Amino acid sequence: MKVSYQWLKEYLDLDVAPRELAEKIARTSVDINDVYQPADGLKKIVVGKVVAMQDHPNSDHLHICQVDVGEEQPIQVVCGAPNVTTGKKVIVALNGARIADNVKIKRGKIRGVESNGMLCALQEIGFSDKIAPKDYSAGLYFLPDDAKEGEPVFGYLGMDDTIIDTDVTPNRGDMLSMYGNVNDIAAFYGLQSHFKELPVEENGTENTSDLVSAKIDDHKIAPTYKLRVIKGVKIADSPLWLQIRLWNAGIRPVNNVVDVTNYILLKYGQPLHSYDYDRLPGHDFGVRHAKEDEKFTTLDGDEQTLKANDILVTVDNQPVALAGTMGGEGTAVSDQTTTVALEAAIFDPVMVRKQARRLDLHSESSMRFERGINPATVETALNEAAELIKELAGGQVTKGIVTGSEKSAADKQITLSLAKVNHVLGTDLQMADVEDVFSRLRFAADVKDDDQIDVTVPARRWDIFVAADLYEEIARIYGYDNLPSTLPVMTRNRGGLTPRQRFIRASRHDLEGMGLTQAISYSLTTVDKAKQFQIDPVAEPMKLDFPMSSDHVATRMSIISGLLIDIAYNVSRNVNNVALYEEGRVFLPKGGERPEEQEHLAGAITGQMLANDWHTEDRPVDFFQVKGIVERYLHNMGLTGKVTYVADQSRREMHPGRTANILLDGQLVGFLGQVHPSTAKVYKIPATYVFELNLESLIAAPKVANEYHPISKYPSITRDIALLVDDDITNAMVMDVINKRGGAFLKDVHLFDVYSGLHLPKGKKSLAYTLTYQDDNDTLTEDQVNAAFDKVTKSLTDTLGAEIR
Structure with a gap:
């Protein structure tokens, strides 16, 4: 404000x-x-009087004006304003003046005629188009007749405020x-307020109740609703003092009736609305919910399509205003208005806020309705507005107020403990200090004993409900800078992370150690994106009733879509090598219950994880590199269960030939693979590989204890083996056989070659492995290794039908 x-x-x-x-x-x-x-940066702008004027000989719209600026002789100014006329007091920027936007005015010639300054419109001295009166929007502003020539204009326009x-x-x-x-x-x-209220003097002969009625069926949407009627008004410009009050507050003056309602809004915080009584469809006022898709044309001339949660002021059930937001076009006060129906109300703040936001009709009134209205001054504001309209527009205020609903201005009683006040604030206040604070706030306080005080909070402070609110009042009035600095009282409990927190932190450190960068994306997304990349597919995501934008309407059920948006952002800015991970929550709907929140871990990689250099061949990320990251992560987390990878084609947004589900002891805990090319095209990203893991399952899974394994001082022995197997035999199947029959000394199995194609029978492929044997306590002999190796080869031949090459 x-x-x-x-x-x-x-x-x-x-x-x-x-x-x-x-x-x-x-x-x-x-x-x-x-x-x-408002006058900051302006200088040499004075009152002038146009004493003579003639047309410019070389222009069809310019005028040569002789302007009295309080000097011995009038100055000559060339002016192109359409409304310039003799005898009027105008705003004059003299030679050397500074006007809006730091523009300097200089003496010069305009089409051959000397001009010694400039006659100014309000906009040219800093007024915005939104607050300059419409009557002067395209021309000069005329100052009051008693303005003295040569004096600075700032005092006459309130610009010295x-x-x-x-x-x-x-x-x-x-x-x-x-x-x-x-x-x-x-x-x-600690000052005494001289706030003045203007009482109303009803000078009309008719009763307001004979002219209008009001019935509010639902007091929730309109807790207070009151009406007055002023007859015989004459619409005109407001006096300058009132216009100054408004435009210094950022409100455009309109006419004496509308300006009074805006003045009262500024003074009391009570929005009012004025109707042209004779243009109303009837005289029975009410407030109701709008009908779904009901049409209503607002003051700005736009037709609004309403929803069932919007609220309308009606007359004979015909809408005349969007309650708390904007009036209707057909009932607005105009130059022909002679009778005004004046409305003061309190509307439901939540409904007004949602209505104003959805329709993008934020106003000074809606801003106040949203934050609350003082019920104690509704009638005061209505009466003062009626009196001012009577004084400025010459009307007759009819007798009485018509009340459709009324919320009582109830004070709140709160009991405080002095000891608790000092404990919370860290102070050593006496009861007299606390009493003084409430006396300055004009809150009635009744001291019960040395510790207890009952405080009565007036209705004008509707933000205060509980004792904690009064602690804040004491602190701010006493002075935050006067509060002593004290150390908090703390127990000596040993801090530390829970197992869950340690696991999540270790997950982040592990992925960062493998070259991925943490990202944080929105938990809200579109419905289509929320359905993508789910570990366990769910039909529909949870949707917001009142989303802030069309891109954030549903809760995510996977993290990957957010990472792909981040990758698209980087790629569009020529950052082609991107490796991101995110740890966060997804939200899985559970019928009518609250959604299940699961902690997930996801990654997305495109380009190369290692930058190009002179000794490394370019190698874009592939399925096996991402699988290696996941394998290393799961190993580092110390899971005791068996991890397997099973090809999967169920997810439409993933490549059907480069996607695998991740199973832990047969339970699905995640997936990895390449984003389907068609999906990548939608996201505007190149080939990208992703993974996502359900951390809830990993946290709950059994884990190995921290152990130390000494490095063996005895030499290892390796054996290479090449197998010719059927195409449907997988590496996992071969590894299972080797590990099962490898014996106690088998330390490592490494696949170092895969070949299929020419020189091999159709339907066959070649797999080559290195087996490493080592004894931690003694030196292995050739006979020991040969015996163990023979068992492996025999088992591969018998179990898988492998041919040893």
């Missing part, structure tokens, strides 16, 4: 500089975006009003 320093001084006896005040607000209440004067732009957090909706700011500033400076 843009808070006017001059407006604050009407209610508080401030003797601090604006920037000092802003710093105090930032340290005590809410953040500050900026502190500035200082604006404190506050950044209000959602819990401090009371700070979106002058009323809230005055109360808070008075509290932390």
Whole structure:
């Protein structure tokens, strides 16, 4: 909210500089975006009066103006504004002046005629198009007739004021009003507030209840709803003081009725809405849910398509406004309006927020409804608005208020313990100190004994509910910088990681040690991507009711899709060698229950894991390299179970010939392989290999204890064997036979050659292995190794039908 320093001084006896005040607000209440004067950077801009004017001889739109700027002789200025006329007071930038965007005005000639300055529109001295009055949007702004020629214009336009732009957090909706700011500033400076309320004087002869009625069936969507009627108004421009209040707050002046509602919004934080009474479809007001796909045209002329959760203000069941968001086009106050129906209400903040966000119709009103409205000032604001409209538009306020619903302004009672206050804040406050804080906040406090105090929180602070909220109030009013520095009281418990935490941390370290870089991707994705790359396929992911964007509508059931998005991001920026891993949670729906959250570990690699160099041949990542990473990881995690890899073709997004399921003791714990080329094309990535493991299964699996195995000092003996086997015989089958029959001294088996093709019978392939034998306690003899090796060859021949080459 843009808070006017001059407006604050009407209610508080401030003797601090604006920037000092802003710093105090930032340290005590809410953040500050900026502190500035609208006149900053401007100079030599004064009041002028056009005393004479003639057409430019060399132009069909320029005028030569003689302008009185308080000097002995008028100055000559060439002006092209369409509304320039004699006798009007205007904004004049003199020779050497600085206007908006640091533009310097110089004396010169325009089409051969000397010009000694510039006549300015509001936009040319820093006003934005959004706040400059529409009547002057294409021409000069006329100053009041009592403006004195030659004086700086800043005081006449409120540009000499200082604006404190506050950044209000959602819990401090009371700070979106002058009323809230005055109360808070008075509290932390210990000042007496002179906040003034303007009572209404009903000068009409008719009863409001004879003109309108209001019935709210659902008090949840509109806890408070009140109406007044002002007859005989005359729509005109607001007085300059009111326009200044609005445009310094970032609101465009419109007319005297609409401007009053915006002024009250700034003063009390209470949004109001004014209707042209004679254009309403009837006189029975109500608030209801919109119908699904119901159409409604808002003030900005756009037709909105509504949902069942939206809320509407209706008259005779016909929609006239989006409740708390924007009024309708057909009932807006216009120059022809003579009778105004004035609405003050409180609408459900959650529904207003969702409605405004979905329709992208955020406004000053919706921002306040979303953060909460003070129920104690709804009627006060309505009455003051009616009185101001009467004064500025010459109307008659009818008798009484029509109330459709009313939320009582109930105060809250909270009991505090002085000992608890000091314990939480680390202070040594006395009861008198605490009483003083609540006195400055204007919270009634009743001391029960030396430790207990009952505090009555007024309705204007609807953000306070429990004792902890009052601890915060004490701390900020007492002064955060006055709180002593104390060390926390801690027990001497021994810290450490749980087995689960150690396993997850070890997993990260292990993959980073193998050259992968950690990535963190979104847990929300599209429905299609959420269904991809699942270990155990689930039909549908869990969807959000109110997603923030179309790319984040469902919870992920696999991590891989997020990694592929990261790879696409890198590849599009010419980073072609990418190796990423991510450890995180996936969310598996369980019917109507909360989803099951599983910890998963996934990796994605494209290009080469090793950079090109002069002595290494280019070798893009392949299935076996990724399988090696997974094998090494599972080995390093100390799993005692048997890990097997089984070819798989069930996942459409994976290459059917280069994908394998990972089984631990026969249980599916993950998969690895190449992303299907068609899927890779969709993600805009080159050939990429991925893996994903269910860490829940790995954490729960039995593991070997930490052991030390001394390195044998005795020599090893190797034997090579080449086998001719059928094509359907796998390496795993051969390894099982060798390890089973290899004997106690077999330490390692290594496949060093695979060959199929020419010079071999059809349907056959050649596999060559190196077997390493070693005794940890003695030197092996040739006879021992030969005997063990013969058992292996015989078993391979008998079991697999292998031919020893």
